[in-house]
Amino acid sequence: MQATPEQRRCLDLFNQGSLRIEAAAGSGKTTTLRYLMVRGANHGRTLYTSFGRKNIEEARSKFPRTVEVRTNHSLAYRALGASWQKQRRLQGRITALELAQLCGWRDYTFAPAAPVGVGAYAVLTTLQAFCQSADETLSPKHVGAYFTPNHQRDRAFEHRALEWAAETWNRMMRSNDPLPITHDVYLKAWALQHPELGYDTVLLDEAQDTTELMVALLAEQRHTRLVVVGDRYQQIYGWRGAVNAMANFKTAAVGYLTQSFRFGPAIARAANAALATYAEADTRLKGLASITSRVGKVDEPRAVLARTNAGLIEELIKTQLRFPNDRFAVVGGTAELEALVHGAMDLMRGHRTTQRELAEFADWRSARTAAEDPSHAYLRPLVKLVNTYSPDLLLQQLLRAHGNERDETACRRVFSTVHKAKGREFESVALIDDFPERAPETPKQTVDTWHTEEGNLLYVAMTRARRALDVHECPAALDALQRYRRLTSRSAATTSLGARRHHAGRR
16 A cells, blocks of 8 residues: 555554554544554554444454454453353343343332333443443442433432342343343453453554443553554444543554545535534544535435434435435434334323433423423424424334335435444435534533534534535534634634734844
């Protein structure tokens, strides 16, 4: 390969010791890692690991055989997972109702706060948070927030969920107990043993999506050169336990990959606007001059990206009603979207739901009330959706798109949330209007309500486009572009003034 100056700099730093590589969207990080393995000196027994299976598959096709490529979970499988597999206890997923049945729980187990399904769901999410953390024991911080109908924290229910989570974990760890084990459980159990991996070099890819558990495990490795690669501004899975590993690892040096090979300068400028004004970043992404790209109205975008599931559903329905004879695909399928609608229907009936975005609420009224608060602004598209369409119509339209994701090429357009589009790229992308705008910098509430992960989501969405990016219906993107223009204008004016003063001083 013809290495860029940034890639050659990374090679020099790699030959000196541990390294963190800040890699912008589309900057060829996997190619750079392969370059380090082929040209680097003395990397010894090497492991490449990542959370995402797609990254693993790509790495296996690119890395030399001297590099062992494994998912985070496969490292633990050899040590613990395989033994549970032999006992036929290992399964990919345990549902809330399945757990309740296996444990013999009834409605009175979690009474009067919640029915058994919601109680079991609370136990599962508590265990999930514990498994993703670096903590040695379960504690109240692993239990999510649950609210009563008058929107008060239901501390008694949360305490009950923690007690049952501790009992469930203890049962899972017993060798003669039939309770199933998930992949996250054996990974956690293995990490609690503080194992030595035995590699001379470890390459951690997509580090911004790494859980606290894996960060702690890799930080414990002695006599291991660590190469951490990722884009801290693509960290969008905080709700799933991901931490900013790019900031948490202490390495001898830092390298940068700012040249994107995915899109041209116009889209790079838009992404820089989101970085500078929404994600609080000082990184400057460079577009590839040989790629013609533009930011403007796109009549037929290949992909439409939404911030929320509810926003995606609404845009999908409006498009399907407009084009009744065409097929449209939803990246990842419609099952999650259907579950969201069913969750809203449960709350309308006065029942709690196990749907992730709505599980904390006791009924639909409390969810609607919460949506008025800035901390729950993500619920507003769902409230609007339910107020506009009947749940039956929503499900009917989702059924129309069901299964179309298996053949995207046969579909007129693809719809996706930003989370599902992560790692994807499309010739043209349009953003809808459900991305939150950042409040003005002066009011105090900015500090309390804004989370930079929202800025990251906007940045990730903008960088999925290769040739054309349409943001004319996305106020957040338009606001970022306007702020960026003001910011760069002030910077240019300051630079010009400084130059004139310097010139006058010399005269």
